[in-house]
Amino acid sequence: MKEYKCKYCGEVFEKPLLLARHVRLAHKKAKTREKKAVAIGKESDQINRSIEAIGILKGLQASPNLSQGEKKLLQEVSQRIEELLAYTPGSK
Numbered sequence: 001m002k003e004y005k006c007k008y009c010g011e012v013f014e015k016p017l018l019l020a021r022h023v024r025l026a027h028k029k030a031k032t033r034e035k036k037a038v039a040i041g042k043e044s045d046q047i048n049r050s051i052e053a054i055g056i057l058k059g060l061q062a063s064p065n066l067s068q069g070e071k072k073l074l075q076e077v078s079q080r081i082e083e084l085l086a087y088t089p090g091s092k
């Protein structure tokens with residue numbers, strides 16, 4: 001007899017209909033939650049990278065070899081990133 005095995009948890013069912021119902025009931029919700037978690041993870045990853053970029057820019061600003069113009073440019077760029085971060089939900 002053919003068996004229908006759940007690809008998520010390995011549970012075996014006699015009919016494809018039963019398997020489909022099981023997947024819908026037991027796994028569909030978890031799947032959506034997983035997707036959401038991945039999206040949130042990506043977002044905070046981007047925030048972390050932006051914060052890192054600000055840190056690098058601030059470090060560069062402190063370098064003694066820079067001209068006034070270069071310092072001003074770095075200041076402007078890091079300010080712009082900080083402003084972007086302020087509008088990013090979840091960065092506070």
Ligand SMILES: [Zn+2]
Binds near residue numbers: 027
């Ligand atoms: Zn299952």
